[in-house]
Amino acid sequence: MNASIEDATLPTTHARSAGAPGTGDAAGRYDVIVIGGGQSGLSAGYHLKQQGLSFVILDAARRVGDAWRQRWDSLRLFTPARFDGLDGMPFPAPANHFPTKDEMADYLEAYAAYFALPVVSAVRVMRLSKAGESFVVETNGRRFEARQVVVAMSKYQKPFVPEFAGMIDPNVHQLHSVDYRNPGQLDDGDVLLVGAANSAAEIARDLAPGRRVYVSGRHPGHVPMRIDSGVALNVVLPLLFRIVFHRILTVDTPMGRNARQKLEAGGAPLIRVKPKDLDAIGIERVARVAGVRDGRPLLEGGVTLDVANVVWCTGFTPGLDWLDLPIFDAEGHVVQRRGVTNVPGLYILGLGFLYSYSSMMIQGVGRDAAYIVGRAADRAAVHDERS
Numbered sequence: 001m002n003a004s005i006e007d008a009t010l011p012t013t014h015a016r017s018a019g020a021p022g023t024g025d026a027a028g029r030y031d032v033i034v035i036g037g038g039q040s041g042l043s044a045g046y047h048l049k050q051q052g053l054s055f056v057i058l059d060a061a062r063r064v065g066d067a068w069r070q071r072w073d074s075l076r077l078f079t080p081a082r083f084d085g086l087d088g089m090p091f092p093a094p095a096n097h098f099p100t101k102d103e104m105a106d107y108l109e110a111y112a113a114y115f116a117l118p119v120v121s122a123v124r125v126m127r128l129s130k131a132g133e134s135f136v137v138e139t140n141g142r143r144f145e146a147r148q149v150v151v152a153m154s155k156y157q158k159p160f161v162p163e164f165a166g167m168i169d170p171n172v173h174q175l176h177s178v179d180y181r182n183p184g185q186l187d188d189g190d191v192l193l194v195g196a197a198n199s200a201a202e203i204a205r206d207l208a209p210g211r212r213v214y215v216s217g218r219h220p221g222h223v224p225m226r227i228d229s230g231v232a233l234n235v236v237l238p239l240l241f242r243i244v245f246h247r248i249l250t251v252d253t254p255m256g257r258n259a260r261q262k263l264e265a266g267g268a269p270l271i272r273v274k275p276k277d278l279d280a281i282g283i284e285r286v287a288r289v290a291g292v293r294d295g296r297p298l299l300e301g302g303v304t305l306d307v308a309n310v311v312w313c314t315g316f317t318p319g320l321d322w323l324d325l326p327i328f329d330a331e332g333h334v335v336q337r338r339g340v341t342n343v344p345g346l347y348i349l350g351l352g353f354l355y356s357y358s359s360m361m362i363q364g365v366g367r368d369a370a371y372i373v374g375r376a377a378d379r380a381a382v383h384d385e386r387s
C-alpha cells in the first residue's frame with residue numbers, strides 16, 4: 001500500500017486502539033509512528049502488525065524501494081537472494097542470484113503490498129519532538145502524534161562532501177556518489193573519484209572504458225575471494241552472514257565490540273571489485289585529496305590533478321538533525337541499546353552495528369525490528385493498563 005500525503009484518508013492498518021482503521025484513535029494518534037519506509041521501516045511494520053499495534057509508516061520518497069532504485073544503474077547487491085528476504089517473505093529469485101538494485105526495490109514494494117503495510121509516501125519528517133506523553137511528528141504536510149516512535153533508516157541519509165569542494169573550479173563537474181547513475185552524466189575527460197571504498201571501486205569500474213580514472217584514498221582492504229565463486233556461495237558467505245555477522249559479532253561479545261570499533265573507524269573492505277581488477281583496467285590509485293590549489297584537487301604530497309570531473313565517494317552522515325530530542329552523545333552518536341534509546345518510547349533501527357554486524361544488512365534487520373517492537377508492545381500494554 002502506497003498512499004500520498006494528499007490522500008484524504010490515511011491507510012488502513014491494524015488499529016488496536018483506533019477509533020477508525022488506519023486513523024489511530026479519535027484524535028488521530030497512533031500507538032507507533034515509523035519514520036522511514038525502507039527495509040528497516042517495513043520490517044518494523046511487519047512486526048508491529050504481528051503485535052496488533054496501530055501504526056503508520058512515513059517516508060520521504062515517492063515510492064517504496066526508492067532508496068535502492070536511486071542508486072547507480074549497474075549496482076548489484078553483494079548479498080545473494082537467500083540473504084535478501086525480510087521476515088515472512090523470501091526474496092523471489094534463485095538462492096545464489098545477486099539481485100540488481102531495481103529487483104531489490106521491487107521486492108520491497110511487493111513486501112509492503114503483500115502485508116498491506118500502511119506506508120504514506122512523499123512525507124518528509126522535519127521535526128520530531130515531545131509534548132507531554134506524546135511524540136509530535138511535524139512533516140512537510142500534516143502533523144502526527146504517537147505514543148511511541150521508531151526511527152528506521154540507514155546511516156546513508158545525508159551525503160558528506162568536504163568543505164574545500166566549494167573551492168574547486170566551477171568548470172569541473174562535481175557530484176556525490178549518491179547522485180551518480182551512469183557514465184553518461186559526466187563531462188568528457190578525466191575523472192577523480194575521492195574515496196577508495198566500495199562505491200568508489202564500483203563506480204571506477206563503470207567509468208574506466210575510454211577515459212582516465214583516478215581513485216584517491218587509503219585502500220580499505222578487500223575480501224580475499226570472488227563472492228560469486230562456488231566456495232563463497234556455498235560455504236563462506238553462509239558462514240559469514242548467518243553465523244559470524246549475525247551470531248558472533250554482536251555488542252554482547254568482546255569480538256563484536258572490537259569489530260564495531262573497527263567498522264566505525266575504518267569502513268568495510270572492498271567486497272566485489274578487487275584492487276587487481278582496478279589495476280587490470282588501468283585505474284590509477286593516488287594519495288588522499290588534502291585540499292584545493294588553483295581550483296584543482298590537491299593530493300597529499302603536493303600534486304594537483306587537472307580533471308574534468310570529481311565524484312565524491314566520501315560517505316554520508318546519518319542526517320538526523322530533525323530529531324529534536326536529547327538522544328545524542330557528545331560525538332553526535334545516538335545513545336541506544338539494541339535500538340532502545342534513552343527517551344522512553346523512542347526506538348532506532350537500521351544503523352550500523354545497532355546490535356550485530358548484520359544490523360545494517362537486509363538479513364539482519366528483522367531480528368532488531370522484532371526486538372524493539374517487542375519493547376514497544378510491552379510499553380503499550382502498560383499504558384493500556386493504566387488508562
Ligand SMILES: Cc1cc2nc3c(=O)[nH]c(=O)nc-3n(C[C@H](O)[C@H](O)[C@H](O)COP(=O)(O)OP(=O)(O)OC[C@H]3O[C@@H](n4cnc5c(N)ncnc54)[C@H](O)[C@@H]3O)c2cc1C
Pocket residue numbers: 035036037038039040041058059060061066067068071076077078079123124125126152153154155156157199322349350351360361362363
Ligand atoms: C551502495 C549500497 C549497497 C548496499 N548493498 C547491500 C547488500 O548487497 N546487501 C545488504 O544486506 N545490504 C546492503 N547495503 C546496506 C543496506 O541494506 C542498505 O543501505 C539499505 O538501503 C538500508 O535500508 P534502511 O531501510 O535501513 O535505510 P534506507 O534504505 O536508507 O531507507 C531509509 C528511508 O527513510 C526515508 N527517510 C529518510 N529521512 C526521512 C525523513 N526525515 N522523513 C521521512 N522519511 C525519511 C528515506 O526516504 C528512505 O526511504 C548497501 C548499502 C549501500 C549504500
